[in-house]
Amino acid sequence: MFLRLLLLFIGIPVLELCIFMMLGNRIGIPTTLAIIVITAILGAYLTKSQGLKALHNYQTAVSSGKLPHEEVMDGLMILIAGAVLLTPGFLTDAIGFALLIPTVRDIVRAIVKTKMKEKINVAGDAMGAPPSRTSAQDVITVDVEVVESSTTTEPSREKKE
Helix, strand or coil: CHHHHHHHHHHHHHHHHHHHHHHHHHHCHHHHHHHHHHHHHHHHHHHHHHHHHHHHHHHHHHHCCCCCHHHHHHHHHHHHHHHHHHCCCHHHHHHHHHHCCHHHHHHHHHHHHHHHHHHCCCCCCHHHCCCCCCCHHHCCCCCCCCCCCCCCCCCCCCCCC
16 A cells, blocks of 8 residues: 555656656647646636535535435545646646546446445444344444433533522
8 A cells, every 4th residue: 555655646746747848848838837727727616616516415415314425425526636636737637627527426436335345344234234244253242321312412501509
């Protein structure tokens, strides 16, 4: 994992630098810099609008009683898109603009769900979870006792006399 991150943090900037130099030689340095600034401004605007839409979808899901896991993942991908769009570079801009497209986010979300399902194992039949084939060593049993249960969100305040 460390090696992958190291290659990512070294490889991407080196690749971006090569693209800058090749494009700068072809279309000129001022034009290349103008493209970088324009994509950053356009990316910030699109990130803001997509982020507000994702926030609205989140609020709608919560108010309807639905678990907003897809909306949270969309918001996270939009946040990542905004970060890479503000990073100067053509490769990072391509990744950022791609993450702002809802269809691309759906594909990425499906891939992440698949990867997460491989790593997470739910044991038991609680809350409608399907029974899983786990061994006794994979299961942690916890005994719980509810000491106090309250339906209000404010703590009770008793008058002392």
